[in-house]
Amino acid sequence: MSEESAAGVAKKFLYVNRRAPYGSIYALESLEVVLIGAAFEQDVSLAFLGDGVYQLTKGQDTKGLEVKNFSPTFRALEDYDVTKLYVEKEALEARGLREADLVVPVEVVGAERMAEIMEAQDVILSF
Amino acid sequence: MLHTVNKSPFEHKALEACLKFARQGSAVLLIEDGVYAAAKGTAVSTQVQEALKSVSIYALRPDVEARGMQNRVMDGVRLVDYGGFVDLVAEHNAVQSWL
Numbered sequence: 001m002s003e004e005s006a007a008g009v010a011k012k013f014l015y016v017n018r019r020a021p022y023g024s025i026y027a028l029e030s031l032e033v034v035l036i037g038a039a040f041e042q043d044v045s046l047a048f049l050g051d052g053v054y055q056l057t058k059g060q061d062t063k064g065l066e067v068k069n070f071s072p073t074f075r076a077l078e079d080y081d082v083t084k085l086y087v088e089k090e091a092l093e094a095r096g097l098r099e100a101d102l103v104v105p106v107e108v109v110g111a112e113r114m115a116e117i118m119e120a121q122d123v124i125l126s127f
Numbered sequence: 128m129l130h131t132v133n134k135s136p137f138e139h140k141a142l143e144a145c146l147k148f149a150r151q152g153s154a155v156l157l158i159e160d161g162v163y164a165a166a167k168g169t170a171v172s173t174q175v176q177e178a179l180k181s182v183s184i185y186a187l188r189p190d191v192e193a194r195g196m197q198n199r200v201m202d203g204v205r206l207v208d209y210g211g212f213v214d215l216v217a218e219h220n221a222v223q224s225w226l
Contacts (some may be wrong), residue, residue: 020135023160024194051135054163057195064189064208087211094137096199126204 012043017052019127021071022062027055028070031127035073038080045084045121046077047114048106053091056102074104085116092118129154129219131188132161133226136171141225146178156207156215157186162194167201179203187212 017036019026028037048056055071062069074089085106092098092108099108110116118124130149134141136148142157142164149155155178157165162177165186188206191197202205207215216222 014218016140020138020160020163020194022190023135051138051160051163054135056195059194059195059197061192063192063198065193067193070195091137094170095163096166096172 008041010043011042012045012120014045014050014118014121014124015077016047016118016126017055018050019050020054021060022065024069024125027052028068028123029071030084031070033127034082035080038077038082041081041108045086045117046082047088047117048091049087049088049114050091053095053097053102053109054088056085056087056104057097057108058101058103059086062109079102086114088114113125128203129156129157131156131160131222131224132164133224135160136164136174137169142171143174143223145202145225146174146182146222149178149182151181152183154215154219156184156212157184157204158190158212159187160194162186165201165204166193166196167212168199171217172201175201176203185211185215194205 021027060071087106087108089108089110128143132145156169157189169196185207
């Protein structure tokens with residue numbers, strides 16, 4: 001192990017979320033990994049692209065579907081110092097959504113800025 | 128006949144393909160991520176509104192509610208529960224699933 005990692009230097013981790021919440025297991029699995037990873041005190045960011053923005057919509061009610069509604073969990077990320085949530089502006093607009101329609105405060109960014117954020121990472125995990 | 132679409136219209140071509148082949152008087156049932164097509168004010172809502180002139184469009188309520196879309200469903204799209212899904216299948220001669 002290098003001296004840097006032994007000293008606990010934090011790497012920049014980006015979780016890229018591109019799937020809607022209940023049609024597949026990706027969204028829930030991503031959130032699980034984010035929560036597990038949060039324990040390792042890395043520099044974590046989350047990006048929501050395309051249908052991934054649907055993970056954050058308010059008003060999700062899964063009683064009829066009989067699966068876990070995990071959208072409230074996004075509100076707990078702050079307690080794990082995961083506060084950098086980036087949402088693709090074009091994806092929101094195409095879906096008729098605004099920032100006020102989301103369950104947590106986010107930074108809405110255009111594709112250009114999102115690309116910069118990706119470039120700046122040490123590790124990118126894709127879901 | 129009855130068509131079902133279970134994919135998001137923003138990431139897949141399933142809805143587009145369905146509407147291309149759905150003839151006048153057919154029924155289209157949106158399920159799973161397909162229900163996002165029922166929302167108003169989106170990049171595909173004009174296409175869906177146009178389709179409503181010739182086909183009946185339904186969306187499965189538990190899937191709509193799970194995704195928080197219950198207050199966004201466009202006029203003309205009818206919500207059905209699981210019983211309504213069964214009725215639609217029973218009423219039509221064949222079911223084409225656009226997977």
